[in-house]
Amino acid sequence: MSGNSLFPLSEEHEMIRQAARDFATKEIAPIAAEFDESGEFPSKTIKKMGEMGFMGIEVPEDYGGAGMDTLAYVLALEEICKVDASHGTIMSVNNSLFCYGLLRFGTEAQKQKFLQPVASGKKIGAYSLTEPMSGSDAGTMRSRAVRDGDVYVINGRKSWVTSGPVADFVVLFTMTAPDKKHRGITAFLIDAHRPGYVHGKKEPKLGIRASATSEIVFEDYRCPVEDRLGEEGDGFKIAMAVLDAGRVGIAAQALGVAEAAYEASLLYAVEREAFGQTIGDFQGISFKLADMKTRIEAARLLIYNAAIAKERSKTTHERYTREAAIAKLFASETAMFVTHAAVQIHGGMGYSKELPIERYFRDAKITEIYEGTSEIQRLVISRQELSEVKTA
Numbered sequence: 131m132s133g134n135s136l137f138p139l140s141e142e143h144e145m146i147r148q149a150a151r152d153f154a155t156k157e158i159a160p161i162a163a164e165f166d167e168s169g170e171f172p173s174k175t176i177k178k179m180g181e182m183g184f185m186g187i188e189v190p191e192d193y194g195g196a197g198m199d200t201l202a203y204v205l206a207l208e209e210i211c212k213v214d215a216s217h218g219t220i221m222s223v224n225n226s227l228f229c230y231g232l233l234r235f236g237t238e239a240q241k242q243k244f245l246q247p248v249a250s251g252k253k254i255g256a257y258s259l260t261e262p263m264s265g266s267d268a269g270t271m272r273s274r275a276v277r278d279g280d281v282y283v284i285n286g287r288k289s290w291v292t293s294g295p296v297a298d299f300v301v302l303f304t305m306t307a308p309d310k311k312h313r314g315i316t317a318f319l320i321d322a323h324r325p326g327y328v329h330g331k332k333e334p335k336l337g338i339r340a341s342a343t344s345e346i347v348f349e350d351y352r353c354p355v356e357d358r359l360g361e362e363g364d365g366f367k368i369a370m371a372v373l374d375a376g377r378v379g380i381a382a383q384a385l386g387v388a389e390a391a392y393e394a395s396l397l398y399a400v401e402r403e404a405f406g407q408t409i410g411d412f413q414g415i416s417f418k419l420a421d422m423k424t425r426i427e428a429a430r431l432l433i434y435n436a437a438i439a440k441e442r443s444k445t446t447h448e449r450y451t452r453e454a455a456i457a458k459l460f461a462s463e464t465a466m467f468v469t470h471a472a473v474q475i476h477g478g479m480g481y482s483k484e485l486p487i488e489r490y491f492r493d494a495k496i497t498e499i500y501e502g503t504s505e506i507q508r509l510v511i512s513r514q515e516l517s518e519v520k521t522a
């Protein structure tokens with residue numbers, strides 16, 4: 131049913147995929163509905179995921195990670211999200227939005243201090259770009275960092291921080307030179323246990339309810355100069371480069387959710403009877419299944435393509451912005467299409483909390499919003515296409 135035969139995977143890739151599948155089935159599946167309902171953060175399973183090496187898959191073993199490649203990361207994430215997108219969100223932010231940025235832009239001392247504990251799953255990492263008045267237009271933030279000797283004093287309010295309530299360390303983007311607009315943004319590595327880091331309101335959410343999301347308020351937080359990530363003014367480009375990585379992960383998350391909804395629908399179509407036959411024998415259902423499967427397989431190839439482009443960029447340093455945006459756009463819209471059809475195929479049972487179908491439907495929606503909305507992905511893709519024609 132997974133239909134992955136077209137894409138040859140190495141033994142190592144098959145192994146991590148199987149390990150993630152086994153872990154998700156054994157450890158996450160029994161608790162997913164309960165944690166979705168309560169909105170509680172699943173600390174125990176996340177800790178176990180760290181022990182399995184899932185929280186820093188692409189980070190070299192010397193820095194506490196699993197030392198694998200991007201394809202290994204997306205395969206594992208897809209399997210986790212196929213069972214529960216909340217666990218997948220926590221895993222994806224830790225891997226892509228925290229570890230990747232630090233690995234790429236951090237100093238050796240920063241890697242020892244911040245990357246080691248997060249990649250090994252002992253601590254949790256988060257990423258904070260968005261503010262109440264600065265979402266898609268990320269260059270317009272109002273929070274500020276002002277240099278005072280060997281520290282920066284940070285003030286302001288950040289919002290929609292995945293893992294905000296539980297994070298130990300946060301990659302923060304804030305303004306050091308507001309007159310320079312996006313070129314005045316600087317990145318900092320924040321220790322959430324220091325004075326001046328104040329937990330803001332936790333967001334009540336439609337989906338991915340077990341992943342904790344909140345505001346963070348900075349009140350005269352004093353960040354040592356050595357915890358600045360990159361140079362002053364590099365922040366916007368770091369944020370965007372890290373989001374390229376993040377978008378490959380969100381695409382894999384969307385694929386996992388879509389696959390779960392599709393496989394449940396396929397089984398239901400051969401079990402459920404109406405008007406004297408199984409519902410899969412009606413063209414109205416079978417054509418839906420065909421469209422769901424086709425989009426899933428197309429999304430998979432776009433994601434693996436983006437994963438390969440990301441992996442290649444580790445040596446060539448070429449951007450893979452377009453590949454990541456295309457994969458995220460298509461996979462997230464596929465997740466919405468497939469989960470919507472899955473609810474319809476299941477009828478009343480698709481709407482019931484007795485089955486996970488309604489959870490897949492709620493969880494799918496966020497993939498069209500966070501780490502850049504579908505509209506932002508279209509902007510990114512079309513801008514690049516048009517600029518290449520103009521400069522040709």
Ligand code: CAA
Pocket residue numbers: 223257259260265266267268269290291292312313366367368370371373374449451499500501502503506509510
């Ligand atoms: N990599 C490296 N550099 C990049 C880049 C990338 N992917 N994208 C842009 N840049 C550079 C550009 O080259 C440009 O450089 P110069 O200053 O040298 O010219 C600079 O950044 C500005 O680029 P743009 O002119 O394209 O910037 P813009 O203001 O028009 O914005 C945007 C572009 C695509 C709309 C961008 O703002 C964007 O992606 N917005 C969406 C933000 C987003 O995804 N937010 C989600 C936050 S995370 C989250 O969801 C929460 C969570 O915890 C999961």
